Amino acid sequence: MSYPNNFKYTKEHEWVLIEGDNGTIGITEHAQSELGDIVFVDLPKVGAAITKGSTFGSVESVKAVSDIYAPVSGEVVEINEALGGAPEKLNSDPHGTAWLIKVKLAKPDEIGTLLSAADYEKHLG
């Protein structure tokens, strides 16, 4: 299992990739593996505000529902529409094509509180 070094992570198993003022958010490989077959993704609408540490959507596997927590605060500028028809992509490519949402960062200094790839892997044990 490899965790990209250019991502930041949360203990709740989300990742965010910061590019300028924008962040792309997804769930980690560990999260998809724990959930098993993902069958449903519920995401906010473009324009919605998300707040670091608060839930902004959910991912459902055959057995379980999991809330997704915002790693950063911001305004949703894009959602990954492809996941609606193909939620199983979250199992096969959680760090790539199966990103969830893109946000315009509201508080760029929040990034400092997130985990590096090495810290996240340490957290996983």
Place this chain on the structure above:
Amino acid sequence: MRKTARDKANVTLKLTHEPMSDTADLKRTPLFETHLASKAKMVDFGGWNMPVQYSSIIEEHSAVRNAVGLFDVSHMGEIEVRGPQALELVNYIATNNAAKLKPWQAQYSALLYEHGGTVDDILVHRLPNGDMFLCVNASNQEKDFDHIKAAVSGKKFDAEVELASSRYAQIAVQGPKGLATLQKLTATNLSEIKYYWFTDGAVSNTPARIARTGYTGEDGFEIYIAPGEAPRLWKELLKAGEEFGIKQCGLGARNTLRLEAGMALYGHELTASINPLEANLGWIVKMDKGDFVGRAALEKAQNGGLSRMLAGFEMKDRGIGRDGYEVWVDGKTAGWVTSGGPSPTLNKNIGLCYLPTAKAQPGQPIHVIIRNSPVEAITTPTPFYKRAKA
């Protein structure tokens, strides 16, 4: 990402792989080490440390629908009732009529409280010497045993009751290729065992009780063997089923399979406050067979009219109705989901729910409350899935 609070009602969801202290108290089946070696994901299922999945619930589910799957169901309990009046005793504590059973025949039945609520749903097997062999739910076994002992105390049945679970491991071989798989390991002609019949024989040279029963909606067998033989037999069954694409299956697939087949799960469709008539199990309640524990309460419930009934539903709009979610009819709270989730075979989101009797007929528009929003669904006939008869 975090499991949401509403999942707490569903015992199969709690992942138990993390702190050892949490899992050390859990009971283990004789196949525990085998599951760990297979890298199964283990969960706390009613106090048992059980595999919820090995590879993927959807893959395991379709292996059972299309080929064959292997389940460790050793956590299930076995209660033996032995003696000249074993039949009379069982007929007094269970709802179905065991007197209708021929030797080597089995039936689905239920244990009730005097107030009519359900203690457990069980399988009753009749042996040729008149003894009765009961298969009961894992986490109910001590409760069932105590209930039976209390119910018959002072009744003077000439029979003894023993909680015999420690003498048995149980493996389910389920799916259209279940017979061909198991047949390689036994001299018993399996095609001669009809559905819900059983026999005593041998599987891979170890004594086995072989029953053509299951909890998946497919053809298949449940075999009862000595616990020490389970790991060897598991390996041999996997080898025997290899050519058919056999898969080890966990409780996740067991749940989606039984839900599609419309079968009740104790703690969900049946509880101490739900009687079997409400759960559409009137067919296992034989009011004319003589007295049994709970009969008077059921008669009263029947005469008064049942206030609620179990109904199947499928989601019409986006969303998955899950266990414990509220159900609305005409904008008002009317019931709750007992089991719900995606149906891998039908590719729909399905479930079972309790509704007021007048609203429990198929075709009733309902709303399931998902994340505080009402989502459209409609009641349907059950079972959702029925296998084609061979």
